[in-house]
Amino acid sequence: MKATIKWLEDFVDLSDLSPQFIADKLTMAGLEVEALFDRLAHLAQVVSARLEKVEPLPQSNHLKICQVEAGNLGRFQVVCGAPNARAGLVAPLARPGTVLPGGLTIGVAEVRGRRSEGMLCSAAELGLSRDRSGIMELTAPAGLSLKEITNLEDWVLEIGITPNRPDALSILGLARDLSALLDRPLRRPTPALTATGPEVNTLAQVTIEAPDHCHRFVARVITGVKIGPSPDWLADRLTAVGLRPISNVVDATNYVMLELGQPLHAYDLAEVADHRLIAQTYPRGARFTTLDGQERELTAETNLMICDGRKPVGLAGIMGGLNSEIKETTRDILLEGAFFQATTIRRTSRALGLSTDASYRFERGCDPEICALAVDRAIGLMAETAGGSIAAGRIDCRPRPFQPARVSFSPARCNAYLGTDHQPEKMIKVLRAIGLSIDGQGDELTCVLPSWRPDLTREVDVREEVARLLDFASLPATLPRPPVVRHDPPPAWTLRARVRERLCALGLSESITYSFINRNFADKLGLPEDNIWRQRILPIVNPLSEEQGILRPLLAPSLLNALRVNQSSGSERTALFELGAVFLSNGLDRQPEERLTLAGLWSGLSAPGHWIEPARTVDFWDIKGIVEDLGETLNLALTFGPSEDLPPWYDPAEAALVDFSGGRLGHLGRLNRRAAKAFGLKETAGPIYLFELDGQKILEGGLQPRPFAAWSKFPPNERDMALLLDKSVPAAQVIDRLRAETQYPLAQVSIFDLYQGDQLPAGQKSLALRLTFQSPDRTLTDEEVNGYFARITADLTSCFGAALRS
Amino acid sequence: MSSGLIERIREAVDSALQAFQAAPSAGALEAARIEFLGAKGRLAELMKALGALPKEERPEAGSAANAARQAITAAHQAAAAALERQAGAADLLDVTLPGRRQPRGHQHVVSRTAAEICDIFARLGFSLVEGPEVETDFYNFEALNFPPDHPARDMQDTLFVSRELLLRTHTSPMQVRTMEKTQPPVWVVVPGKTYRRDSDISHSPMFHQVEGLVVDQGITFADLKGVLTAFAAAMFSPDTQIRLRPSFFPFTEPSAEVDIACVLCHGAGCRLCKGTGWLEILGSGMVDPAVYGFVGYDPDKVSGFAFGMGIERVAMLKYGLDDIRMFYESDLRFLTQF
Incomplete structure (x- = not known):
């Protein structure tokens, strides 16, 4: 909403206040002034200049070359086409750099090879009047701005009006708040009309057939108008607040809408069949051409239309029809000022995607009591600007008369709620100033709520008015007493915090990416048709783009896109992780599964190169180490195994499924070439490794603290063993076999070498193990340990067909 | 006779000193030591010659010989130490070379800021709760007093998943979910992802909020200001001023936007605060009684306040960032700065 201070001054005295002060007052009362500017600020850059010499420009029949003198500022040469440009005249000169209303920036120009250092302006070009017949003739000396x-300024306020304040979508409404805030009287308009025409009822009729949608319909008629441009003062006010003047009759309706908040519509009475207007509903599917020339098909279920005796002539509260619009030849006007139900207008407006100044106001709620005043004000303006004869009286159909609401109000409860100490008299004063009628005694008061404030319905709403109007800034700051019981954060928060801390320590940086991705991720990853990540996709109905078309069921695609970003910026080492929800559809209108997921990606160097050790590219063991470390951090016993069930984006030679006591936890490994290519990734910097773990499963098992384990006071006894095994036997099986045995006190097993070279028989590998024996209650003798070692050897030999390598 | 011996002693000292000083290595020095101080060295020879002197000349020559031994021994030690120092210098580390470091990762600025905000509220007495990102129309709008077909819904352009389901446009649905499950006193903060159908330099279709809700007996609007004043002091700087400005949210009454004094100019007016001296950081208000109606609280017995802030907004102010889209591009040049 735009307003000018001059217009506001019609309703409340602001003459002694600075525009900034007024703007601050409005902002601090909830009417946020988003911009404040002087519409005529450019006048400071325009100077009076005396035309010293004026000669016709050769090869031009109207341009002149003028030598001008602007006092101390010096002399300039300006090319000008105005018929009244003549020597001796003092006229306004806009110098290079000046921005005129309408956005024209003045520069130094070459006109037919002659330099022109600015522009001599008409009053219209300066935004001072409509007069563009020639340059403005000044009576001032040269060299003044x-x-x-002129001493003119026109301050414009741009105010962000919240949806609860339809009353503030008018100059009157803004002035009313200012009058309350400044404790100055509000001057309400009281149009005095001279009706010279016949009784309005003899000229037109109005019927409301849909009283639930149209609560009131006021109409007046004026005959014999002459359509033409509006006078300057009116056109200027419209222009100042961003409306384009159209014609005196149409401008009068717009002017009153801005001034009083009541949208109006003027019909060409000659085009209204039977001189009758009917407010009635139309179902979906009806077609209608609005005055912008567009034929529209109604798509809302119920639409309120204004019809004449034969056909629709207006889309009620939104836009009139092309068939009855005001034309240059229009002589008789039927003016409508109605109260339409907000929801009705909103539904039709939204369904059509057609929002107008009128619908914007109706859908927020207009003042049902202002229709008559608004119609009178507009018809008076029309008589003033377009002539004609006003028909006597007005039509006023009101099948649903407005019933003002009453609420009780207690100043004491108000102070208790706000934590303030306002005096009751002050509260009552500001409430009355914004139109509440208050009666009652002491602390139990009754307020009658004004018709223009649909947002006020309850006592708490009145308290807000008190807070808002009695200096919000003075609100004290107090601390309430916090509760005794405080709860731990949810386990998911704690899990994320722990994982985040650990992964950052391990050198991965945290990434947060959009929860939505492109549906084509499934093809890029090579998911088969029956895959659950395809089947349970959750699409967004109205996405911003295809790139953000579905909610992601996996984090991997997001991380792969992140890698592409970093590859293109030349990152040598991309190590990222993300902790976030993935979404799996549970069917239409059922809340989807949101699973906390932990995923990581590592590609390029394992660490930045150092002068001691050369850089190395990351490999499978790096990514596995990360996941093993997470297992230890979260106290989960993880197992890793190859499987046919590996997701299809991995290279099966370097990938594993990850399991734990709660079942399948996730997967890790190297991205295969096909998927890398599909995501536009280069492998020149080395392979790409990923992991993705189901955080929800971890949470289902609960975050278990690791119990304390006492250590033995007796010395350990170590033995190394080099086992010759078939290559297909996984190391983990050997270790599990050793650990499963409880006959001997084996405290630790570690693998310290793996050899699978030429020195061995084909298909064999050599696994070097270090076994640490230690008893909790005594020192083991060498003989004992040798015995254990022999038994272990025998066991592994028989179990895996292994041999000791010497 | 004795003067001849003393002369020879002096000569020996001179040549020993010269030899030690000139010895280029530990081996050469040792050879020189043996030459002068060894059992059959020059000093030993001179000591032997001492015995051949007449008795009365012996004390003078003897003390000269002892002094010579001390001088030569000291010179040898000095030469040895110098050689050792010299040898050591070759092994000195160039301590200005960079040390061996583990590459470190960086926590995302949004999760870092969220944790910081939640920690401050935890200290003030709030408990943390989280909620679903895909919400029902009921929790996201209806129970927060956004009637269907109300223009207030236009304030939050929504991404829909179906007719009834949407991506939550704010963390406020957890107000309702929390009150449904618990009786007052309620003191919770809700961090989480939120979504709106909006994308430009200052709007991201996905962003993060922290919601706060306090409901108890006798909670006032002034309490809201107190809690947020304490928060701003902890989050920004201890003397940070806040300002409440009337505003509108369907689920609070009265509603207020909260501004902090500009972090750059401290209220004087600059480009960041567009000359106003204030920066908007959150929306807040007293919980609207209509919301209590949806959760079975009695508005005559309890009152409360709620607030919601954009985490990115807070981070942008704190770290001087100006493009919200950078948060989600995963560019390591951005991520590793926090």
Whole structure:
């Protein structure tokens, strides 16, 4: 909503206040002034200049070359086409750099090879009147700014009006708040009309057939108008607040809408069949051409239309029809000022995707009591600007008369709620100033709520008015007493915090990416048709783009896109992780599964190169180490195994499924070439490794603290063993076999070498193990340990067909 | 006779000193030591010659010989130490070379800021709760007093998953979910992802909020200001001023936007605060009684306040960032700065 201070001054005295002060008052009352500017600020850059010499420009029949003198500022040469440009005249000169209303920036120009250092302006070009017949003729001396000469300013406020305040979508409404805030009287308009025409009822009729949608319909008629441009003062006010003047009759309706908040519509009475207007509903599917020339098909279930005796002539509260619009030849006007139900207008407006100044106000709620005043004000303006004869009286159909609401109000409860100490008299004063009628005694008061404030319905709403109007800034700051019981954060928060801390320590950086991805991720990853990540996709109905078309069921695609970003910026080492929800559809209108997921990606160097050790590219063991470390951090016993069930984006030679006591936890490994290519990734910097773990499963098992384990006070006894095994026997099986045996006190097993070279028989590998024996209650003798060692050897030999390598 | 011996002693000292000083290595020095101080060295020879002197000349020559031994021994030690120092210098580390470091990862600025905000509220007495990102129309709008077909819904352009389901446009649905499950006193903060159908330099279709809700007996609007004043002091700087400005949210009454004094100019007016001296950081208000109606609280017995802030907004102010889209591009040049 735009307003000018001059217009506001019609309703409340602001003459002694600075525009900034007024803007601050409004902002601090909830009417946020988003911009404040002087519409005539450019006048400071325009100077009066005396035309010393004026000669016709060769090869031009109307351009002149003028030598001008602007006092201390010097002399300039300006090319000008105005018929009244003549020597001796003092006229406004806009110098290079000046921005005129409408956005024209003045520069130094070459006109037919002659330099022109600015522009001599008409009053219209300066935004001072409509007069564009020639350059403005000044009576001032040369060298003064137009600001000094005219002393004109026109301050415009741009105010962000919240949806609860339809009353503030008008100059009157803004002025009303200012009058309350400044404790100054509000001057309400009281149009005095001279009706010279016949009784309105003899000229037109109005019927409301849909009283639930149209609570009131006021109409007046004026005959014999002459359509033409509006006078300057009116056109200027419209222009100042961003409306384009159209014609005196149409401008009058717009002017009153801005001034009083009541949208109006003027019909060409000659085009209204039977001189009758009917407010009635139309179902979906009806077609209608609005005055912008567009034929529209109604798509809302119920639409309120204004019809004449034969056909629709207006989309009620939104836009009139092309068939009855005001034309240059229009003579008789039927003016409508109605109260339409907000929801009705909103539904039709939204369904059509057609929002107008009128629908914007109706859908927020207009004042049902202002229709008559608004119609009178507009018809008066029309008589003033377009002539004609006003028909006597007005039509006023009101099948649903407005019933003001009453609420009780207690100043004491108000102070208790706000934590303030306002005096009751002050509260009552500001409430009355914004139109509440208050009666009652002491602390039990009754407020009658005004018709223009649909947002006020309860006592708490009145308290807000008190807070808002009695200096929000003075609100004290107090601390309430916190509760005794405080709860731990949810386990998911704790899990994320722990994982985040650990992964950052391990050198991975945290990434947060959009929860939505492109549906084509499934093809890029090579998911088969029956895959659950395809089947349970959750699409967004109205996405911003295809790139953000579905909610992701996996984190991997997001991390792969992140890798592409970093590859293109030349990152040598991309190590990222993300902790976030993935979404799996549970069917239409059922809340989807949101699973906390932990995923990581590592590609390029394992660490930045150092002068001691050369850089190395990351490999499978790096990514596995990360996951093993997470297992230890979260106290989960993880197992890793190859499987046919590996997701299809991995290279099966370097990938594993990850299991734990709660079942399948996730997967890790190297991205295969096909998927890398599909995501536009280069492997020149080395292979790409990923892991993705189901955090929800970890949470289902609960975050278990690791119990304390006492250590033995007796010395350990170590033995190394080199086992010759078939290559297909996984190391983990050997270790599990050793650990499963409880006959001997084996405290630790570690693998310290793996050899699978030429020195061995084909298909064999040599696994070097270090076994640490230790008893909790005594020192083991060498003989004992040798015995254990022999038994272990025998066991592994028989179990895996292994041999000791010497 | 004795003067001849003393002369020879002096000569020996001179040549020993010269030899030690000139010895280029530990081996050469040792050879020189043996030459002068060894059992059959020059000093030993001179000591032997001492015995051949007449008795009365012996004390003078003897003390000269002892002094010579001390001088030569000291010179040898000095030469040895110098050689050792010299040898050591070759092994000195160039301590200005960079040390061996583990590459470190970086926590995302949004999760870092969220944790910081939640920690401050935890200290003030709030408990942390989280909620679903895909919400029902009921929790996201209806129970927060956004009637169907109300223009207030236009304030939050929504991404829908179906007719009834949407991506939550704010963390406020957890107000309702929390009150449904618990009786007052309620003191919770809700961090989480939120979504709106909006994308430009200052709007991201996905962003993060922290919601706060306090409901108890006798909670006032002034309490809201107190809690947020304490928060701003902890989050920004201890003397940070806040300002409440009336505003509108369907689920609070009265509603207020909260501004902090500009972090750059401290209220004087600059480009960041567009000359106003204030920066908007959150929306807040007293919980609207209509919301209590949806959760079975009695508005005559309890009152409360709620607030919601954009985590990115707070981070942008704190770290001087100006493009919200950078948060989600995963560019390591951005991520590793926090």
